[in-house]
Amino acid sequence: xxxxxxxxxxxxxxxxxxxxxxxxxxxxxxxxxxxxxxxxxxxxxxxxxxxxxxxxxxxxxxxxxxxxxxxxxxxxxxxxxxxxxxxxxxxxxxxxxxxxxxxxxxxxxxxxxxxxxxxxxxxxxxxxxxxxxxxxxxxxxxxxxxxxxxxxxxxxxxxxxxxxxxxxxxxxxxxxxxxxxxxxxxxxxxxxxxxxxxxxxxxxxxxxxxxxxxxxxxxxxxxxxxxxxxxxxxxxxxxxxxxxxxxxxxxxxxxxxxxxxxxxxxxxxxxxxxxxxxxxxxxxxxxxxxxxxxxxxxxxxxxxxxxxxxxxxxxxxxxxxxxxxxxxxxxxxxxxxxxxxxxxxxxxxxxx
Numbered sequence: 288x289x290x291x292x293x294x295x296x297x298x299x300x301x302x303x304x305x306x307x308x309x310x311x312x313x314x315x316x317x318x319x320x321x322x323x324x325x326x327x328x329x330x331x332x333x334x335x336x337x338x339x340x341x342x343x344x345x346x347x348x349x350x351x352x353x354x355x356x357x358x359x360x361x362x363x364x365x366x367x368x369x370x371x372x373x374x375x376x377x378x379x380x381x382x383x384x385x386x387x388x389x390x391x392x393x394x395x396x397x398x399x400x401x402x403x404x405x406x407x408x409x410x411x412x413x414x415x416x417x418x419x420x421x422x423x424x425x426x427x428x429x430x431x432x433x434x435x436x437x438x439x440x441x442x443x444x445x446x447x448x449x450x451x452x453x454x455x456x457x458x459x460x461x462x463x464x465x466x467x468x469x470x471x472x473x474x475x476x477x478x479x480x481x482x483x484x485x486x487x488x489x490x491x492x493x494x495x496x497x498x499x500x501x502x503x504x505x506x507x508x509x510x511x512x513x514x515x516x517x518x519x520x521x522x523x524x525x526x527x528x529x530x531x532x533x534x535x536x537x538x539x540x541x542x543x544x545x546x547x548x549x550x551x552x553x554x555x556x557x558x559x560x561x562x563x564x565x566x567x568x569x570x571x572x573x574x575x576x577x578x579x580x581x582x583x584x585x586x587x588x589x590x591x592x593x594x595x596x597x598x599x600x601x602x603x604x605x606x607x608x609x610x611x612x613x614x615x616x617x618x619x620x621x622x623x624x625x626x627x628x629x630x631x632x633x634x635x636x637x638x639x
Contacts, residue, residue, distance in 0.1 A: 387413060390425065390498070391632040393606035397614050399587055400622035406432035406439030407585050407627040408447045408491075414455065423461065424499030426454055427629050429511050431585040433557065434489030438480070442491035445479060446472040446558050450495050461497040462568060465506040469493060469558065469566050473508075476559025490560030494525060494583055498631070502572035503581070508564050509557050512589050514597065515573070516580040521598035526567055528556035546593075552586060580606075581631040584613075587624035591617040606630035 386392055398405045412426045430446045432439030450468035457464035472493060480489045492509025505513055510527040526532060530553040531545045545551060556564050580601045589597070592613055600609040610628050617626050 385413065385415075386411075387420065387425075389634060391606050391634065392427075392630070393610045394627075394629040395610035395614055396625065396627040397618065397622070399625050400618055402625055404440060405625045406443055407587070407625040408432065408440075408443035409583075409627050409629055410447050410451060411629070412451050412455065419455075422499075423454070423464075424497055426451060426495065426497050427581070427583055427631060428493065428495040429583045429585055429627055429629060430491045430493045430558075431509065431511050431587070431625070431627070432489070432491040433560075434480075434486060438486040438489030439491070441479065441486065442476050442489040442559055443493075445476050446491045446493045449475050450493065454495075454497070460504075461499050461502075462504040462506075462572070465495050465497055465504055466566060466568060468495065469506050469508060469564070473558045473564045480559060488560065490557040492554070492585070493558050496581065496583065498575070498581075498633075501575050503575050504569070504572050506566040506568045508566050509554055510552065511583065511585045514582040514584075514594070516582065516598050516601050517576065517578070521594050523594070524569075524573065527551075528567075529554055552590070575633055577633060579633045581633075582628065584628040585625065587622070587626035588613060588617050588628050590624070591620045591622070601630055601632075606632055 392411060394409055394411065396405060396407050396409060407430065409429045410427075414420050414423055428447050428450055430443035432441070432443030432446075434442055446469075449472040450465070453468035453471050454461075454464045457467055476489060476491065480486050492511040494507045494509070494511040494513050495505065496513060497504040503515075505524065507513065507525040508528060510529050511525075512523055512527070513525045515522050515524055529551060531540070531548045531551040533555065534540045534548070535542055535545050540548065558564050582597060582601060584597075596616065597613065600612050604612060609630050613628055614626050
């Protein structure tokens with residue numbers, strides 16, 4: 288989760304000059320908070336979770352309870368957890384709304400092999416009216432939260448829901464609407480953390496795309512990724528906001544070295560974590576062609592699956608099969624993080 292790594296970075300072999308290193312860097316893979324608010328807490332494993340196998344088992348860090356009412360408070364925590372989990376699943380399941388011709392879509396998220404909760408969040412959206420669809424097109428989005436057990440889940444949820452809310456109601460061009468959405472999400476996460484001091488440091492990556500006619504727009508913060516597979520090639524359209532990416536820009540390591548660098552998950556930007564987050568976006572829309580395949584994924588996937596493997600899966604399998612296959616590959620290789628992937632394949636009617 289959020290890591291303040293300034294003290295250690297200066298001693299790394301490929302470290303940038305101190306002036307080029309941002310004040311705060313964020314580590315998604317370690318999920319450790321160095322700035323901890325100390326309080327007495329215990330792990331509670333709620334046995335009633337067996338009643339809901341799809342949610343169980345889980346554990347939650349909770350305050351120590353003293354005196355009467357312990358059992359009732361434990362049950363309340365459990366009911367709250369189930370309620371939040373159900374709401375989270377229901378929101379993601381809304382991606383199963385009416386999907387107009389022109390695209391084949393599949394999405395999959397997995398908790399991975401070592402996590403106790405899923406801090407990734409994703410969604411897909413199309414407006415109900417045809418007039419709105421002609422103006423706004425389709426939106427797909429993934430986010431990878433950070434900031435502790437509750438903080439990461441809340442940050443990614445807020446980001447996805449806010450971007451969709453703003454995009455669906457904003458006037459103007461799709462690119463401007465996406466950027467407005469990410470800006471609003473950044474502010475809301477920051478405000479939420481201020482109202483909940485125990486979640487200080489919560490934040491999230493966010494990669495959102497809009498497909499309108501034959502044009503692709505996107506806005507991106509963090510190290511989730513957007514790929515375009517076309518013909519025999521796959522290209523990464525987003526740039527990681529990470530320490531290792533800065534090493535590449537400085538010419539200190541190659542792109543190939545960056546993919547396996549031990550510090551590749553240290554972020555230099557995330558929504559909600561710093562005073563300002565500047566998204567990456569294309570200067571002009573990306574023109575799409577029939578047969579193009581878009582892939583959005585979190586670092587739990589791309590950190591374990593190569594670009595060539597990604598390309599092979601999405602070009603030889605249907606999107607649903609590709610999602611399952613890619614997630615399974617990541618889990619077989621250890622799956623230390625949550626894993627989320629969306630695959631969108633365009634057909635000849637995608638522009639209508």
